[in-house]
Amino acid sequence: MEPRILVLDGNQRAALAAVRSLGSKGLWVAVGESTPNSLAGLSRFCSETIQYADPYSSPRQFFSDVLQQVKALRITFLLPITEAATYVLLAYRTELPEEVILPLPHTEAVEQLANKNNLFGLARDQGIPIPDTVICQNAAEGLAALNDIRQYPVVLKPFKSNMLQDNAIVATQVVIAKTAEEAKRALHTHAFFEYPFTLQSFIEGTGQGIFALFDHGKPICYFAHRRLREKPPGGGVSVLSESAPVNEKLKVSATRLLHTVQWHGVAMVEFRVSADGTGYLMEVNPRFWGSLQLAIDSGIDFPWLLYLVSTGAELPDIHWRHRRVRWLLGDLDRLYLVLKAPSSTYSVAAKCIEILRFLKPGLRTRHEVNRWRDLRPFWFEVKQYLLALRN
Numbered sequence: 001m002e003p004r005i006l007v008l009d010g011n012q013r014a015a016l017a018a019v020r021s022l023g024s025k026g027l028w029v030a031v032g033e034s035t036p037n038s039l040a041g042l043s044r045f046c047s048e049t050i051q052y053a054d055p056y057s058s059p060r061q062f063f064s065d066v067l068q069q070v071k072a073l074r075i076t077f078l079l080p081i082t083e084a085a086t087y088v089l090l091a092y093r094t095e096l097p098e099e100v101i102l103p104l105p106h107t108e109a110v111e112q113l114a115n116k117n118n119l120f121g122l123a124r125d126q127g128i129p130i131p132d133t134v135i136c137q138n139a140a141e142g143l144a145a146l147n148d149i150r151q152y153p154v155v156l157k158p159f160k161s162n163m164l165q166d167n168a169i170v171a172t173q174v175v176i177a178k179t180a181e182e183a184k185r186a187l188h189t190h191a192f193f194e195y196p197f198t199l200q201s202f203i204e205g206t207g208q209g210i211f212a213l214f215d216h217g218k219p220i221c222y223f224a225h226r227r228l229r230e231k232p233p234g235g236g237v238s239v240l241s242e243s244a245p246v247n248e249k250l251k252v253s254a255t256r257l258l259h260t261v262q263w264h265g266v267a268m269v270e271f272r273v274s275a276d277g278t279g280y281l282m283e284v285n286p287r288f289w290g291s292l293q294l295a296i297d298s299g300i301d302f303p304w305l306l307y308l309v310s311t312g313a314e315l316p317d318i319h320w321r322h323r324r325v326r327w328l329l330g331d332l333d334r335l336y337l338v339l340k341a342p343s344s345t346y347s348v349a350a351k352c353i354e355i356l357r358f359l360k361p362g363l364r365t366r367h368e369v370n371r372w373r374d375l376r377p378f379w380f381e382v383k384q385y386l387l388a389l390r391n
Contacts, residue, residue, distance in 0.1 A: 001099070004074055005029045005307075008066070009081035010038030010049070013327065013368060016377055017293040018079060019043050021303040030073055032066065039369070042376040048073065055084045056169045063092045070100060077101045077307065083114075083162045084169050086287050091164055103310040104286060109261040113284040117159045117196050119257075120281070126260060128253045129280045131155070132201040138194050139187040145199050146183055153178045153202040157283075158192050176202065205274040207235075207282070208247060210254040211289055212269065213302055215309045217262035219255055221318050222246045223295045223302070228324075229357075231334040233341075239330035240361060241291050243298035243323050250279045257284065265310075266302055293368045294325040324365045329385050331358060 005022055009015050010033035023029045023045025030048040031041040034055070041049040050073075052065035062085075070078060078100055080086045089096075090107050104110070112118050120133050136142040142156070158172035172192040177183035187193050211223040224247060229240040254269040268289045271279040288302065295302055299321045308315055338346055338354045346354070370378035 001074075001076060003027055003076050003311075005077040005079060006032060006050070006066075006070065006073065006075045007040060007079045007081065008032045008085045010040040011035065012081045013039065014288040014290060014292040015040040015081045016043060016369065017296055018081065018288065018303040019045050020293075020371075020374060021296055021301055022307060023047075025304055027307075030069075030075070032069065034062075037380065039377045039380055042380050044374050044376065055082075055088050056171070058167075059084075059088045059091075059164060059169055060167070063088050063095075067092075067095060071097065075100060077103070077310070079103065079303070079306075081288055083285065083287055087160075087162060087164045087169070101310050103265045103306050105261070105264045109263055110286050112261045113257060113263070113267070114286050115159050116157050116198055116283060119284060120198060122260065123253075123257065123281050126256050128256060129278050130200075131203050131280050134199040135196070136199055137196050142187050142193060142197065142199055143184060146180055149180065149183075149199075151201065152180065152183075154183055155198075155200045155202050156183065156186055156193065157198045157200060159196040159198070161285075163192065163195060203272045203274055203280045205272045205280075208250060208271050208273050208279065209289070210246065210250050210269045210271070211295060211302070212254060212258060212267050213305055213309065214258050214263040214265065214267065216264045217259050219258070220305060220309060220315070221300055221302075222251055222254075223298065223300045223320075224250075225291050225294055229331060229334055231330050232337050233334055237330060238291055238327075239334050240326045240365070241294055241324070243294060243320070247273075247279065249277070253279060253281065257281075266306055291325065294323060297323040297325060297366055324362055325368050326361050326365050327368045328370060329381060331361070 005027055007015050007018050010031040016039050019029050019040045028047050031046045032050045032052055034052060036051055050069045053061035055062040080089055093102055112122055117135050120130050123130050134145045136145055153176050156175040161172055163170040170192055175186040177186055213220040224244045225241045226244040227238045227241050230236045231239050250271050258267055266288055268285040270282040272282055273279045299319045335358045339351055369381055
């Protein structure tokens with residue numbers, strides 16, 4: 001049977017990277033999204049586009065729509081990009097046709113790692129550093145636990161960033177509380193704290209990630225990057241990043257976790273590294289990450305390697321190289337935030353320097369979305385950007 005791939009979440013930049021990766025290998029690739037047009041759907045490497053219900057507001061209908069298209073298009077490989085799509089497909093994966101490959105771990109493995117309450121218990125058992133942690137089942141337990149907290153800030157983490165309910169997906173958020181009053185207010189304000197969550201000490205340090213591909217518990221490859229600029233400037237989405245050598249200590253911790261649960265597929269293992277070099281585990285996500293194109297440009301072609309692993313094909317030699325990738329419109333947004341910031345945050349001289357840095361991102365910097373051989377996604381992104389500005 002001819003391979004036929006359906007990539008979901010077409011408005012994600014990681015979806016565009018996956019479509020370009022797989023399509024450039026001569027594979028037939030379709031793209032799905034909840035909107036008529038999408039970033040990845042306009043790539044020249046996309047052969048067909050489909051539309052489905054929003055997985056957040058209608059998860060069951062989303063799956064039904066995807067299943068219908070899987071059968072109609074004779075899909076053999078189904079690739080979700082976001083957590084929302086991933087969790088819905090995991091919930092209903094037994095309804096997929098047998099010939100369809102869903103390159104995700106068993107649901108039990110995902111629950112062990114993507115569920116933060118389970119993750120921190122497993123990490124503690126494995127001797128992997130974690131912040132001081134109290135597991136709470138609901139807001140009432142959290143309020144009681146605050147009585148024993150003597151040092152702030154503290155971090156309140158819902159057990160999942162997206163919680164799948166019967167008729168919707170509830171998006172949650174991590175809350176950093178600088179005082180007991182802020183923590184209590186968060187517990188009273190956010191409905192998602194009526195579900196399990198963790199109460200943790202705040203780790204001063206820098207965020208670092210290990211990106212990995214595993215084949216039923218066996219490591220295939222790893223990748224790491226360094227964030228050079230973020231939006232917003234104080235910390236957020238990477239808009240300029242470069243590949244970096246993998247931190248061996250973090251790699252050991254990530255490998256121990258992923259091997260223990262016999263992980264299959266890609267994973268993003270996040271750490272916070274303190275001043276003394278200790279890497280404290282933050283979370284594990286069973287999906288591709290925003291800087292996927294950087295990994296591909298650096299010689300670690302995760303979508304292609306995931307496809308080969310999942311289909312039992314022979315793997316090529318993997319050679320890492322240093323690359324830098326920029327998300328142009330994200331970087332433009334960042335510059336705007338810098339220029340409008342008060343002088344107490346950025347002086348006039350500092351703002352002038354940021355303008356120069358924007359105009360000269362560095363030698364060998366490639367653009368993530370706008371690429372000469374595949375420009376339609378960039379024009380679509382520019383159009384959406386201008387519409388957002390007008391509104």
